[in-house]
Amino acid sequence: MTTQELVAQIRKKKSFLCIGLDVDLNKIPEHLLKEEDPIFEFNKAIIDATHHLCVAYKPNTAFYEAYGLKGWKSLEKTISYLNKKYPEIYTIADAKRGDIGNTSTMYAKAFFEDLAFDSVTVAPYMGKDSVEPFLAFENKHTIMLALTSNEGAFDFQTKKIDDLEVYKHVLETSKNWQNSQNLMYVVGATKAEYFKEIRKIVPNSFLLVPGVGAQGGNLEDVCKYGLSENIGLLINSSRGIIYASKDVNFANEAAKKAEELQVKMATLI
Numbered sequence: 001m002t003t004q005e006l007v008a009q010i011r012k013k014k015s016f017l018c019i020g021l022d023v024d025l026n027k028i029p030e031h032l033l034k035e036e037d038p039i040f041e042f043n044k045a046i047i048d049a050t051h052h053l054c055v056a057y058k059p060n061t062a063f064y065e066a067y068g069l070k071g072w073k074s075l076e077k078t079i080s081y082l083n084k085k086y087p088e089i090y091t092i093a094d095a096k097r098g099d100i101g102n103t104s105t106m107y108a109k110a111f112f113e114d115l116a117f118d119s120v121t122v123a124p125y126m127g128k129d130s131v132e133p134f135l136a137f138e139n140k141h142t143i144m145l146a147l148t149s150n151e152g153a154f155d156f157q158t159k160k161i162d163d164l165e166v167y168k169h170v171l172e173t174s175k176n177w178q179n180s181q182n183l184m185y186v187v188g189a190t191k192a193e194y195f196k197e198i199r200k201i202v203p204n205s206f207l208l209v210p211g212v213g214a215q216g217g218n219l220e221d222v223c224k225y226g227l228s229e230n231i232g233l234l235i236n237s238s239r240g241i242i243y244a245s246k247d248v249n250f251a252n253e254a255a256k257k258a259e260e261l262q263v264k265m266a267t268l269i
């Protein structure tokens with residue numbers, strides 16, 4: 001999907017919500033555990049109940065890899081359900097990959113070609129030659145970690161090298177990489193006070209913002225400086241939406257949580 005198509009969907013739905021599909025079998029309604037593929041049945045119900053309120057879904061691959069081959073099959077079924085039934089929806093494989101060039105190309109093929117995701121998250125630590133193989137894919141986005149939502153972000157990302165914080169180096173340097181128009185960045189909602197500085201470096205880039213909901217990030221605080229001319233934000237909430245309830249009405253309860261965020265978003269754009 002192109003960035004323009006993503007922006008058009010955001011404007012149409014008045015939503016820049018991304019729902020995280022981080023499925024933990026200990027947290028889903030018990031009646032689903034009798035199904036052949038409980039993870040897929042859970043995702044399908046959540047997607048059918050919330051697709052009109054959000055523009056993107058983000059399965060974190062860890063939650064699928066943890067269940068081995070079965071989990072990977074559930075991921076495959078989920079992305080193919082989304083691509084067939086809701087082709088306008090933007091999809092993010094939150095896999096945080098990146099390696100030497102030829103290995104990165106294989107990661108990119110796995111997520112962009114085999115699974116047909118629109119985007120994948122990558123770590124910047126191995127530098128340009130580890131990220132450019134992802135950027136070479138047309139109409140696919142590579143979402144690079146810049147300033148993450150966790151406490152450990154202060155261990156390295158905010159430390160200075162040559163008088164500039166590491167996360168700023170990540171943003172500044174990557175702007176000059178080949179096909180950098182295909183880059184987006186992860187910035188945690190728990191770091192709202194950093195958005196003003198970040199927008200000075202990447203005024204128009206899309207930012208994937210996890211941390212609203214369970215991690216305590218605040219939508220309005222992020223939007224104050226995070227919104228750009230083309231909206232430029234995808235705000236993710238996973239546990240805060242998908243685990244709204246454990247009873248048979250779980251999908252409707254999740255939709256209510258998603259709607260709370262979407263209604264606020266509509267007033268902000």
Ligand SMILES: O=c1ccn([C@@H]2O[C@H](COP(=O)(O)O)[C@@H](O)[C@H]2O)c(=O)[nH]1
Nearest residue numbers: 060148149150188210214215237238239
């Ligand atoms: O800095 C980061 C990068 C990624 N994540 C991921 O986003 C979701 C957040 O889930 P919640 O349940 O809404 O807290 C999850 O998949 C994380 O691995 C992040 O939180 N922070």
